[in-house]
Amino acid sequence: MTTTVEIKTYYNFINGVWAPSVSNEINKSLNPADKNDVIGYVQKSNEEDLNEAVQAAKQAKEAWRKLSGSERGEYLYKAAHVLEKRIDEIAKCATREMGKTLVETKGETARGIAILKYYAGEGMRKVGDVIPSTDSSALMFTTRVPLGVVGVISPWNFPIAIPIWKMAPALVYGNTIVVKPASETAVTCAKIIECFEEAGFPAGVVNMLTGPGSIVGQGIADHEDINGITFTGSNGVGKQIGQAALARGAKYQLEMGGKNPVIVAADADLELAVDAVITGAFRSTGQKCTATSRVIVSSEIYEEFRQILVKKTKEITIGDGLDSDTWMGPCASENQLNTVLSYIEKGLEEGATLLTGGKRAKKGIQANGYYVEPTIFDNCTPDMAIVQEEIFGPVIALLKAESVEEALQLGNNVEYGLSASIFTTNIQHLLSFINDMEAGLIRINSESAGVELQAPFGGMKNSSSHSREQGEAAKEFFTSIKTVFIK
Incomplete structure (x- = not known):
């Protein structure tokens, strides 16, 4: 008697709930080492799904912003602990889904854990400076405020590290997020989001949906309620996203090609x-x-x-x-x-x-x-x-x-x-x-x-939008400076 192994379907994660796409359409995720091996099924989301995810992030942003940096950091520490418990499972999934060796995906997962811990610590670091005023009776200082809702568009080549090095600073600096992973590695991203769910992040703070870049990715770039977009991928797609964000005044960060x-x-x-x-x-x-x-x-x-x-x-x-x-x-x-x-x-x-x-x-x-x-x-x-x-x-x-x-x-x-x-x-x-x-x-x-991970990363010329990721440099993108004058 032949035993059939059921292949899991992975849903979108919106407002703290795993749910199918409105379209009820799914795509296969295949193992590039053996195209007969189906890793799982993922959602083929559309604009309606995206609107729901953005609305959830928008509703959650005020309460999340009002937490202290150390409180937000504690959630990241918990996510790091969950990811550490699941390192073997998630590394194996990434190898099956993307193809790189298990040694490499284990190293990448360990790096994701370290990134979460690093940015958890960022919640306790300074967010501004006191600046001398020309008025001796006044106090002037700067602080930093989150952008609001951040769209995260991540590639397939580092399916663990890159989403995490975008999500972790966005979250610790007070933003809520909508994540769109590459379709080729969407199952791996879903498992990462499961770690955030187990860590107890409030509903709506972390949202993920899968689907074609032409619909979901471009939709993130065009959406009026997404305040910042962080993207890693090809030059052609990156430039389209940058142009769309610029047209509506959203902040954007592009990391693209290299030679x-x-x-x-x-x-x-x-x-x-x-x-x-x-x-x-x-x-x-x-x-x-x-x-x-x-x-x-x-x-x-x-x-x-x-x-x-x-x-x-x-x-x-x-x-x-x-x-x-x-x-x-x-x-x-x-x-x-x-x-x-x-x-x-x-x-x-x-x-x-x-x-x-x-x-x-x-x-x-x-x-x-x-x-x-x-x-x-x-x-x-x-x-x-x-x-x-x-x-x-x-x-x-x-x-x-x-x-x-x-x-x-x-x-x-x-x-x-x-x-x-x-x-x-x-x-x-x-x-x-x-x-x-x-x-x-x-x-x-x-x-x-x-x-x-503690050093700034980014390129010159057509390799990036000249912003930097990772380390303390991430603060420059995921926050805005507010200058305060008290008389």
């Missing part, structure tokens, strides 16, 4: 540089906005570096992220796989030399998933699509430079400016890189990907 370079100077530690490039480019299957995608190498060491890089790349094991032997999992979806394969084809058409990879991986279990080989191109020129455009996959373009100055010019020769790294032991090269590299995150002798 991140690593410069390897002639004096670099080659083994260190190669290992960092491989980790930065191929962990999470290259699906990080800070992933390494261009490697600019001094001509003096180019041949040796290339040889070591290709050798180590060929040793990478590709498979299901739940398998402990897997180093790199699949692309997160069929669409993403096709995007990566199309860029590989463009690289070949433009005349780049394929050193390794370049094909869909189909051996054994890989046949049912969205796997692609880690890919390295040589003989790349600055104007090629694989050098200029964000691929969001495990593809490296190698470039040769005669000097660090030329390497910096090549590094800056793109529309993005999110992160960048250099490997060098020369202090002058290091200082030139810090001063001249056009990127919001600069890393020395370390991979391009990654930022610590």
